[in-house]
Amino acid sequence: MATLVIAEHDNAGLKGATLNAVSAAQNIGGPIHLLVAGSGCGAVAAAASTIPGIEKVRVVDAPHYAHPLAENLAALVVALAPGYSHILAPATTTGKNFMPRVAALLDVAQVSDIVAVIDADTFVRPIYAGNALATVQSADAVKVITVRSTGFDATAASGGSAAVETVQAAADAGMSRLLGQELTRSARPELTAARIIVSGGRGMGSGENFSILEALADRLGAAVGASRAAVDSGFVPNDYQVGQTGKVVAPELYIAVGISGAIQHLAGMKDSKVIVAINKDGEAPIFQIADYGLVGDLFQVVPELTARL
Amino acid sequence: MKVLVPVKRVVDYNVKVRVKADGTGVETANVKMSMNPFDEIACEEAVRLKEAGIVTEIVAVSIGPAQAQETLRTALAIGADRAILVETAAEVQPLAVAKILQAIAQAESPQLVILGKQAIDDDSNQTGQMLAALLGWPQATFASKVKIAEGNAEVTREVDGGLETLSIRLPAIVTTDLRLNEPRYVTLPNIMKAKKKQLDVTRPEALGVDVAPRLKTLKVEEPAKRKGGVMVKDVADLVAKLKNEAKVI
Ligand SMILES: Cc1cc2nc3c(=O)[nH]c(=O)nc-3n(C[C@H](O)[C@H](O)[C@H](O)COP(=O)(O)OP(=O)(O)OC[C@H]3O[C@@H](n4cnc5c(N)ncnc54)[C@H](O)[C@@H]3O)c2cc1C
Ligand SMILES: Nc1ncnc2c1ncn2[C@@H]1O[C@H](COP(=O)(O)O)[C@@H](O)[C@H]1O
Numbered sequence: 001m002a003t004l005v006i007a008e009h010d011n012a013g014l015k016g017a018t019l020n021a022v023s024a025a026q027n028i029g030g031p032i033h034l035l036v037a038g039s040g041c042g043a044v045a046a047a048a049s050t051i052p053g054i055e056k057v058r059v060v061d062a063p064h065y066a067h068p069l070a071e072n073l074a075a076l077v078v079a080l081a082p083g084y085s086h087i088l089a090p091a092t093t094t095g096k097n098f099m100p101r102v103a104a105l106l107d108v109a110q111v112s113d114i115v116a117v118i119d120a121d122t123f124v125r126p127i128y129a130g131n132a133l134a135t136v137q138s139a140d141a142v143k144v145i146t147v148r149s150t151g152f153d154a155t156a157a158s159g160g161s162a163a164v165e166t167v168q169a170a171a172d173a174g175m176s177r178l179l180g181q182e183l184t185r186s187a188r189p190e191l192t193a194a195r196i197i198v199s200g201g202r203g204m205g206s207g208e209n210f211s212i213l214e215a216l217a218d219r220l221g222a223a224v225g226a227s228r229a230a231v232d233s234g235f236v237p238n239d240y241q242v243g244q245t246g247k248v249v250a251p252e253l254y255i256a257v258g259i260s261g262a263i264q265h266l267a268g269m270k271d272s273k274v275i276v277a278i279n280k281d282g283e284a285p286i287f288q289i290a291d292y293g294l295v296g297d298l299f300q301v302v303p304e305l306t307a308r309l
Numbered sequence: 310m311k312v313l314v315p316v317k318r319v320v321d322y323n324v325k326v327r328v329k330a331d332g333t334g335v336e337t338a339n340v341k342m343s344m345n346p347f348d349e350i351a352c353e354e355a356v357r358l359k360e361a362g363i364v365t366e367i368v369a370v371s372i373g374p375a376q377a378q379e380t381l382r383t384a385l386a387i388g389a390d391r392a393i394l395v396e397t398a399a400e401v402q403p404l405a406v407a408k409i410l411q412a413i414a415q416a417e418s419p420q421l422v423i424l425g426k427q428a429i430d431d432d433s434n435q436t437g438q439m440l441a442a443l444l445g446w447p448q449a450t451f452a453s454k455v456k457i458a459e460g461n462a463e464v465t466r467e468v469d470g471g472l473e474t475l476s477i478r479l480p481a482i483v484t485t486d487l488r489l490n491e492p493r494y495v496t497l498p499n500i501m502k503a504k505k506k507q508l509d510v511t512r513p514e515a516l517g518v519d520v521a522p523r524l525k526t527l528k529v530e531e532p533a534k535r536k537g538g539v540m541v542k543d544v545a546d547l548v549a550k551l552k553n554e555a556k557v558i
Contacts (some may be wrong), residue, residue, distance in 0.1 A: 069475075070438065070448055093468040097450050100403070100438035109404050109523035112433050122527065127432055128326045132335050135527040175447035176477040179463065184471040192469075196557070220558065228487060238453065238467045238488060245347075245427060245487065247469070253557040263325065270535065274555045276547065291538035291555065294547050304544045309558065 001085035002031040002055070006077060006099075008090050009036065009044040011066065016193045017090035019154035021147040022051060025088050026155065027117035031055040033084075034162070037076055039066035045164055052160035062169035068094050071173040074101035079170050081106060081142060085120070091146035099146050108140035115151030124151075129244040129267035149192055150250035150271055184237045186224075191240070194223035196253045199242055199269070202229035203258020203279065203298055210235055212299070213257060216306045225249065225269075227259045243268035258298050261286025278302065310420035310479075311366045312355045314389060315410055316348040318373050318380040319430040332528040344380045347425025349387070350485040353492040354423055354455060356388035363457050366390050368417060372401050372409050378508060385503035386495040392508040397520060403431075405513070405520040407439035412516040414444055419480065421462065426451050426484040437484035447477040453488040 003025040008015040018034075025032045032053060036045045037060040045059040058080070064072050077098070081087060087102060089095035091113045103110035115133070116124035122137045123145065191197065198217045204210055210224070217224050225247070226240040242249055244267035254272035259265060261277070261284055269275070270289055277290035278301050287293040294301060320326055321341040328335055344352075358364040369384035371377040372395040381392035395409050414422060427434040441448035449455075449464035453472065456463040457479075465474045467486045495503075513520045541547045551558045 070441075070450070074442065093451060093466075096434050097438065097448075100435035101442040101448070103435070104404060104407060104439035104442035107404075109402060110433070110435050110439075111524065112435060126532070127529070128320070128335060128430060129432070130532060131326050132328050132529050133532050134529050136524045137527055138524055140523055173447075176449070176475050179474040179476050181470075181474075182472040232488065237471055238486075239469055239471050244429065244432065253551070253555070264322070274551070274557050275535075275538070276551070287540070288537070289535045291535075292547055292550055293538060293540045294544070295540065296543075301544055305547065308544055308548045 002033055002083065003028055003086040003088060004033050004035055004080065004084045006087070006089040006095070007034050007036045007044065007048055008092060008094055009038060009041065011038045011041045012043060014044055014047050015090070015092070016154060016190070017092050017149045019051065019157060020149040020152045021088050021090045022054065023152040023155040024114065024117060024147040025086070026053055027152070028086055028120055030085065033058055035060070035077070035080065037065040037073060039063050049162040049164050050158040050160050051162070052156050054160055054162040057162050057164045058167045059164060060167045060169050064172035065169070067178045068098065069176050069178070070098040070101050071175045072170070073098040074105060075173060076170040077102045078105045080167065084142060086143045086145060088145045088147055091148045095146045099144055103144035106142055106144065108142050108144055109138060110144045110146065111136060111138060112146050113148045114145055115148050129263050130270065131263065148248055150248055184239050188217060189221070189223045191223045191225055191242070191247050192249055194251050196220045196222035197225050197249055197251045198222045198255045198257065199225035199227065199259060200230055200235070200257050201227035201259030202233065204230060204235055207235040212302045216302055219306050219309045227265050256286050256290070257302060259286055260284045261289065310364055311368065311417060312358065312364050313368050313370060313410070313414060313417060313419040313422040314348070314351050314355050314384065315370045315422070315424050315436070316352065316380050316384050317345040317425070317428050318342050318371060318377045319345045319428055322346055322429055328529055328531045332530060334526070334529050342376070344383050345425050345428050347427060347485050349492040350487070350489050351423040351425055352384050352387040352389060353490045354485060357490065358457065359388065368393065368419070370395065370410065370413055372397065372406050374398050381508055382503050383495065385506045385508070386499045387493065391506055394508065394510045395513055395516065396510050397513050399520055400522055401520045402522050402524060403433045403435040404439055404523060405518060406436050407443055408518045409513055409516055410436070410440050411443040412518060414440070421479060421481060421483060423483045423485065426486055437482050441482040446481050448482040449475050449477050450484040451486040452483050453486050455483055455489070
């Protein structure tokens with residue numbers, strides 16, 4: 001049977017995490033269909049149709065899908081579910097929001113945040129902040145799954161030519177409404193897609209002080225992340241948070257600055273290829289997982305590092 | 310209006326969990342257990358709504374072993390009015406938890422159910438959304454601000470790109486994120502008062518819910534350990550290592 005992957009997009013472009021979810025679907029095997037639900041999302045559907053290995057792109061274009069409201073998106077996916085053995089979405093805040101609704105309406109379990117596919121019924125997922133990996137087998141007829149991007153390499157975005165099919169919208173549930181958005185604007189790469197991340201913690205001391213990290217990030221073409229303590233203290237916006245309950249990242253290089261290394265933070269970055277820790281406390285737990293540790297005052301070390309690059 | 314707050318008993322967030330040698334799970338014997346931190350935030354939010362005169366009654370619910378009574382007593386000490394324990398020694402997965410909560414919501418008719426966004430043991434992040442689906446209610450997950458007005462809730466949500474605000478019709482489901490509030494410390498007088506509050510005990514069978522797990526855990530393993538790294542002596546050394554050894558810059 002086929003797998004339905006729910007594309008994540010902003011009506012203008014496809015979000016990268018979709019390509020990791022497609023890659024997980026390829027590991028499951030069988031034909032792959034991609035659902036693009038949006039409003040004025042023709043360009044997204046066209047882009048999606050060039051992902052190699054997709055059999056069909058199913059497009060639903062209606063005003064009530066302009067924003068991925070959980071009630072509407074879940075009802076649509078449930079209406080399209082018959083005929084699919086697997087339904088996948090990226091484990092982003094969007095996927096995490098509507099997919100459990102889909103699972104409950106289908107009366108099946110959801111397998112959250114998978115990082116590996118063993119076979120069509122069996123998946124690996126982290127539990128306890130990634131301190132353990134559980135291999136779970138689903139007995140349900142339909143597997144509803146969210147995919148952790150760091151577990152699967154993104155599939156190619158172009159080279160394919162899938163059929164594009166228009167699908168009837170489901171009714172507007174009319175239960176919820178978007179009042180407004182406050183999106184963080186940044187010219188830097190997106191955290192979950194960046195090759196290099198520079199993250200700051202409570203040790204940064206203030207939001208203004210983050211400018212020294214930004215200078216380093218600009219030099220490296222890096223994204224800027226943070227610990228929960230830095231977000232809670234109001235130094236940076238919430239979407240900078242890396243960790244068990246924030247974003248999970250695995251860049252080529254992760255530079256942790258003024259971050260102690262609590263398990264909840266490590267849960268979000270310990271799969272990075274190379275980890276650098278800069279901390280004035282030589283006993284900080286972050287040094288136990290860092291490839292390169294530098295004990296020193298970040299206010300001296302970081303500007304010097306920027307200057308030497 | 311009435312608010313339901315589901316609270317889960319989990320391994321305390323400060324505990325470094327160990328995987329059992331036989332690969333069946335993690336060690337929970339003699340390990341400190343606490344209320345899931347997101348559920349503490351949920352209790353606190355309900356109490357603040359009560360203090361603001363919007364909420365009249367707070368009912369805390371936990372599904373778990375007899376010891377989950379302690380978790381419920383904590384909820385009562387934070388300020389819940391009464392508690393319900395749905396007692397079972399079995400592992401109860403999010404879909405079954407949602408079905409139990411659905412049965413309780415149908416009996417209690419709350420206008421709002423505030424759950425944590427995620428239990429820090431299973432890291433599922435499912436139950437609230439599933440409960441919303443089963444009840445046919447709207448949802449606002451990952452809340453960092455909740456405002457109740459005229460049969461609606463205005464909820465600011467923490468999303469990947471920043472923040473967004475939804476208006477949802479009541480009755481509704483809200484799940485908490487870290488920045489919603491800072492839970493108060495429970496005081497000794499409130500712990501004493503909590504001991505006298507009503508705590509009813511029921512069982513999943515009494516609510517007509519089959520809790521048989523849908524997901525079978527085949528094994529639990531420790532993740533691959535990172536090899537210990539090196540300490541560099543200064544910035545020049547660090548730059549050299551990143552360039553020549555790690556070759557990442
Ligand atoms: C339910 C729950 C969920 C959580 N989720 C997350 C999550 O997703 N992500 C997350 O990050 N945390 C999370 N946490 C919080 C986590 O437990 C830690 O509290 C947090 O990660 C600490 O942040 P920090 O390392 O910045 O702060 P601290 O632990 O206070 O560390 C600050 C560090 O900065 C160093 N420092 C200070 N000044 C300087 C200087 N001038 N130069 C160099 N170094 C300096 C200090 O030596 C110290 O090591 C969660 C906690 C809970 C309970
Ligand atoms: N056994 C339980 N008893 C009470 N509430 C629970 C239980 N399991 C989950 N919940 C609630 O659902 C939220 C999300 O849990 P989960 O979906 O398991 O990550 C928790 O923060 C609790 O509010």
